[in-house]
Amino acid sequence: MRSILFPVFLSGIAVVSCQADLGINCRGSSYCRAWFLGNSFYTEDVISEFWNALTTGKSANVPGGPISDAMVYDDPQGDLGHIACRNIRIGSEGICLFMQNAGKTNGSVIKARVADLVSHGCRLCGSVPLSGNNDPGDSGILTVNYVRSGACHGICGVIPLPIDAA
Secondary structure (H helix, E strand, O other): HHHHHHHHHHHHHHHHHHHHHHOOOOOOOOHHHHHHOOOOOOOHHHHHHHHHHOOOOOOOOOOOOOOOOOOOOOOOOOOOOEEEEOOOOOOOOOEEEEEEEEOOEEHHHHHHHHHHHHHOOOOOOOOOOOOOOHHHHHHEEEEEEEEOOOOOOOOOOOEEEEHHHH
């Protein structure tokens, strides 16, 4: 009996560990797949649109930008707010870019991690560790995900810290 239960126990540990250390991925809430299947919005590359808005300010669907490389964005409560959003309906639903469990992060890091999501093949939702070493525990994560409320349209009104406040 012990020989049967021990491998099952170990496989359970492996699953929990894998989920905790997910690293870069194209996952999101269940809405990221179920909500948009068959919808023309689902075929759009929202993450590339965020990249364009953040780096050049030139995006047909995400107005605003670019953001400054040197500007420092602070996440004191572990949930800064939305950096950018693409509205999907009238109201405040959307796909948004935001940090989780992060501290101070500059604009160049945010842009680099969005580029990582694009390179990874993510189009609608995904997460990437801010540290660049694929360890979400080091510096928090940058996430693109469905939000039910609070979505702005374009580059959001997040108030970054001045460079000397970092």
